[in-house]
Amino acid sequence: MNNCSCVYVGPEEDGNEFLKEKMVVAKKDYKCGECHNHYYHGWKTTLHSRQEQEVIIDGPDKNVLGDFSSKDTDLTFTLDDVDLLVG
Incomplete structure (x- = not known):
């Protein structure tokens, strides 16, 4: 091959x-x-x-929709902690 x-x-x-x-x-x-x-x-x-996707935070193919600027105490990680998206 x-x-x-x-x-x-x-x-x-x-x-x-x-x-x-x-x-x-x-x-x-x-x-x-x-x-x-x-x-x-x-x-x-x-x-x-489409099971595992690379993180794209800007542009037309953006796939991160979460608000990581939130002060919500249930949010225990930052966008920098996200390596791959599932689903």
């Missing part, structure tokens, strides 16, 4: 075709669709593709 950005799970030499086809998607670029179109679109059309 020359130039493929996917990372395989499990040893390739064991002959198990299922393991050879099971991929871990590289979040940084999602180029797996270039070589593995069927798997990519199967993943992309599910909620799994």
Whole structure:
């Protein structure tokens, strides 16, 4: 697989075709669709593709909606403490 950005799970030499086809998607670029179109679109059309998201606090793709300037005592963390969003 020359130039493929996917990372395989499990040893390739064991002959198990299922393991050879099971991929871990590289979040940084999602180029797996270039070589593995069927798997990519199967993943992309599910909620799994949006399960973990990087924090974006500004711009049109902003995904942090919470008010972290609140003085509410139930707010026990700051925006700086947020690494990933789920869901």
